[in-house]
Amino acid sequence: MPKIVLFIFLAFTACSLKAQSWEIGGGAGGAGYMGDLNPNNPVKISGASIGGFAGYNFNGYLSAKINYNLGTISAADSNSSSQQFRNRNLSFTTLLSEVSVTGEFNFMNYIPSVTKNNFTPYIYLGFALLNYYPTTIYNGKKYDLRGKQTEGEKKPYTTTAFSFPYGAGIKYNIFGNFTVGANIGYRNPNTDYLDDVSGVYANKNIFKSPIAKALSDRSGEKTGIYIGSPGSQRGDGNPRDTYFFTQITLSYTFISEKCYFH
Numbered sequence: 001m002p003k004i005v006l007f008i009f010l011a012f013t014a015c016s017l018k019a020q021s022w023e024i025g026g027g028a029g030g031a032g033y034m035g036d037l038n039p040n041n042p043v044k045i046s047g048a049s050i051g052g053f054a055g056y057n058f059n060g061y062l063s064a065k066i067n068y069n070l071g072t073i074s075a076a077d078s079n080s081s082s083q084q085f086r087n088r089n090l091s092f093t094t095l096l097s098e099v100s101v102t103g104e105f106n107f108m109n110y111i112p113s114v115t116k117n118n119f120t121p122y123i124y125l126g127f128a129l130l131n132y133y134p135t136t137i138y139n140g141k142k143y144d145l146r147g148k149q150t151e152g153e154k155k156p157y158t159t160t161a162f163s164f165p166y167g168a169g170i171k172y173n174i175f176g177n178f179t180v181g182a183n184i185g186y187r188n189p190n191t192d193y194l195d196d197v198s199g200v201y202a203n204k205n206i207f208k209s210p211i212a213k214a215l216s217d218r219s220g221e222k223t224g225i226y227i228g229s230p231g232s233q234r235g236d237g238n239p240r241d242t243y244f245f246t247q248i249t250l251s252y253t254f255i256s257e258k259c260y261f262h
Helices: 003-018 083-088 210-216
Strands: 021-034 045-057 062-076 091-106 119-138 141-144 160-163 166-175 178-187 242-255
Touching: 021 062, 021 178, 045 091, 045 242, 062 119, 062 242, 119 178, 119 210
Parallel strands: none
Antiparallel strands: 021 045, 021 242, 045 062, 062 091, 091 119, 119 141, 119 160, 119 166, 166 178, 178 242
């Protein structure tokens, strides 16, 4: 084993034995999405989010966390600057419910009330499971889009997806064992249906439900001219949507021993 690898291993082991601390916290902020109704703006917030987490700090640099985030994303073609999008006239609101496990790396040695550093930037990476529920408003009433199979799917798509969250943030020790932070993190789940839009327009003759037929092509609601001919493009052609959470967080760290590397 190379000497540098051995040194890192021994240092990490020593820190793990001495620098044990649990952390709990929560946060609130915004949620956003990129997809068929917002293909270009990666920082557009379209809804609110809240979350909570519990973590274990192995040392001043490395930690692992279990997180739960709840948020909403939405978009409407009617608000777009693109005439093509306004002609399409689709809209959605989706509730996101996510559980994730992440690993964090602090760029500076940071344990609140212990280390000499009272702040640090950090990055994180992990694995997440997502439940999502796209809906829309039609004639003043809310409808579940998945059940309507608006693109002529043979069966409703699953509302469970997985992703690998990645993001960055900053932490600051405000006093005692309390830390305030700010972060932003993105997810690319294995689905293109966060907005219920993915492929092409279906043949309207296949729809048995008049509501499903109406929701499959909403382009003519204002003009009476419908552009959704069977097989023509409805989505942007990308295989996945993207969503993100950005939050201000507050956490408390339970310090078991104050034998840390400074």
